[in-house]
Amino acid sequence: MAASDDNLMQVSQIGTTTKNAAGSQVTFNTKYPFAKLDKTNPVSFQNISIQFYTEPPAPSGTYPDIGPTTTLVYQFAHGYTYVPSTWFLMQVTPSSTVSYPPVNYQQEGTNAFFLYLGPGTGAGLTITTDATNVYFYVDKYYGGSFGLPNIIGYVLNIRAYVFVDDLSGK
């Protein structure tokens, strides 16, 4: 097929003419590129399970050392030469030693707390992406109260999409 014009093809839902279709009534239009996950790139669609056998460091809890203390816990190469768009969905299997995990599910794995012991004390996951890798960081906060934010035994289950599509807006 030759390079498309913006409105080369459109398919609309049943009962809606292609001429009048708009928004969700348009099931396919060459004007709107698909959000693309490359089926041949093994990291484009992953389920990643990070289990903690080692304790990432925490701040001392003495002001001003109250966090975040950031530790890189995992990274992978995404295979592109540019910054791709990404989606992450994190679920947490908390340690059985923590009796009250207030958050055991997060939609998004960026700045996402998975352990909250009290104000200023907990642990979160931050995921960043550059033109080479995707990085997973644990951020720990400790203000001297509520106990140390220990995460040994925690399992973070992360569904990851790394799209072909970049963030250049072009």
Next chain:
Amino acid sequence: MANAQPQTSGIKIAQPGWDSRTCPDYQLIFSSSWPSITIAFDQVVSGTTNSFGFLKFTVPHNLGFYPLTMAWQFSDSTQTAQLGRVFPDMDKTNVYFNSRIGQFTPNTTYYFNVKCFNLDISYPQSYTYLQSASFNTAYDASYGIKVAKSKKNVYSTDLRDFVLHSRAASPQVLAVITEQSLSTPITSGNTGKISFTNPQGYVPWLFAYVAFKNTDGSTYYAWAPPYSQSYPAVAINTDGKGTSTLTIINTATALPYGSIIALRDPLFVSTYQRVTY
């Protein structure tokens, strides 16, 4: 709710050796009736915080409907790294960036890529749950469909140059549940709950929004996170097959409209990575 019927017309391409009229979904390379996520607006934008660290700026998308909208925050002006995804407010015309999406340093310019998808979150829809493959088949470069973007070469090896390419797959829409699923409208001062029961055996991609009144009286939607202690928030069932609920309130500023948008994974098998730290 409108049920999107299986299309009897459109484009359907099966893998080699399969009849596109009768084969299961996972043996199709492409079907135009799949409710795939497509990008209707895509732009890099920026805004500068005030002396208190408040961020507020507007980006016109001019799509004429309430699009599912996501943005990625860049680390700095070089745009050589992104810090993750945020969910700005939106209405039929604009995307609204404000301090609800994060914490910011005063007098600093922040850069984002914003994408609006061709999915109207105010338009209720329910789609057939397509069966996934249990194994991946090898990609056959000599077979399939590809549509290049305008002024791009159809022989390009860069998938970004394509509107559609059968080497790629997209997340798909399962359902858009709105306040229209309620038997009676939410009257002033009251609340209502809309829900979605997941047919998948895993926790779904699920996004929720509620509506508020703009200063000019028009309606805009704000993302309802799954972890907020306050309004708006969505309670997502975590065992995979349960029911998730979104509470909607009707007050002077909170309008009695809301949406749960459930997506499903693309029709190819994920890889699994076990990491120990």
